[in-house]
Amino acid sequence: MSRKQQAPLTPEQQAFAAEHHSVIYSFLRQRRLTDDYYYDIVVFGYIQAVRRYNEDEALQQYAFSTIAFNAMATALGNERRRERRQLHPLSLDYEDENGRKLYDFVPAPEFLPGLEEDGIMAEQYAVLLDVLTERQRTILSLKAAGYTASEIAGMLGYNTAKAVDNAAYRARRVIRDAETARSERLKAKVDKRLGWNTPPDSFRAAEEYARRKLAILKSRNLGAAGYGEEYLVELTADTLRERQFSRRTIKYFEVMA
Numbered sequence: 001m002s003r004k005q006q007a008p009l010t011p012e013q014q015a016f017a018a019e020h021h022s023v024i025y026s027f028l029r030q031r032r033l034t035d036d037y038y039y040d041i042v043v044f045g046y047i048q049a050v051r052r053y054n055e056d057e058a059l060q061q062y063a064f065s066t067i068a069f070n071a072m073a074t075a076l077g078n079e080r081r082r083e084r085r086q087l088h089p090l091s092l093d094y095e096d097e098n099g100r101k102l103y104d105f106v107p108a109p110e111f112l113p114g115l116e117e118d119g120i121m122a123e124q125y126a127v128l129l130d131v132l133t134e135r136q137r138t139i140l141s142l143k144a145a146g147y148t149a150s151e152i153a154g155m156l157g158y159n160t161a162k163a164v165d166n167a168a169y170r171a172r173r174v175i176r177d178a179e180t181a182r183s184e185r186l187k188a189k190v191d192k193r194l195g196w197n198t199p200p201d202s203f204r205a206a207e208e209y210a211r212r213k214l215a216i217l218k219s220r221n222l223g224a225a226g227y228g229e230e231y232l233v234e235l236t237a238d239t240l241r242e243r244q245f246s247r248r249t250i251k252y253f254e255v256m257a
Contacts, residue, residue, distance in 0.1 A: 009050060009146050017050045018141035022129060023068045025175065029208075031076070035172040038076070045075030047146045131178040136171035143168055183207060186236065189229075193237045202240065210236040 009017060024046050028038060049071035053059050059067055129137060135156070142152045149161035149168075158164050187203050198206075214235055218227050 009047065010054075013050050013054050014145035016054060017047065017145040020050075020064055020068070021141055021144045023065050024072070024144060025128070026065070027069055027072045029179075033076075035176060036169065039172060041079045042072040042075050043144060045071035045073070046144060048075075050145075128175050128178050128182070131174055132171055136167070136174065139164060139168050140171055186233065189233045190236045190240070193233060194240060198240055202243070203236075206236050206239040206243065210239050 024039065024043060025035075027033075027042060028035060031038075033042075046068055049064070049068040052071070053064050053067050129140075132140070138156065139152060142155070143149075147155075149164040152164045153159070153161050156164070158167070183204070186207060187198065190203070190206075191197055210232060214227060214232050221227070
């Protein structure tokens, strides 16, 4: 089903989509994708996941984030294949008499069960949504629920769809700035703990690993004390120490070989 052919979500599905909106940001961050370009691509997969998850009881034995991550990955892959076909017009882009393309017959990959930690990580990004105004949260939630910019403009009193798109862009920018500030605060504490200035790329990888590990620990030890900011600092620092030790060890044995 094409994007234009998608039926609108039911009120219950819209509410579900809004409630789990942070899963989109978790997916984008895990794939290191920018909000500005990729949000409007993966959101179609997210909407499909909401519809499938609410209509198919068999899927509900898995975490919603597992289904959503798979659907967004498929939407992302579809878009990238479309981009490649634009560079090669004689490829599988040929349409038959019914307007179908050969690509439409390629099955989507099966989702991988057992990825509940993606939902845990989504909670890490849900906190960032608190920096938004109520109106900004409403716009992003409506987009996540499948409403077009024109429909949102009518509901919220904007003059044009472009105004809605601009407001959504600014809201995503606020979230990105909040995430950057949060990361910079953590880096300052970690660098002080380690006594060196960690390269940005190395720190981002260590932070991502540490936040995921901390989220999983919290989920397995609900209500346990000690899993706060200082624990995250030490966890990130330990991750960087281990990676530094591994690099030195590999270098040593390369020299000795």
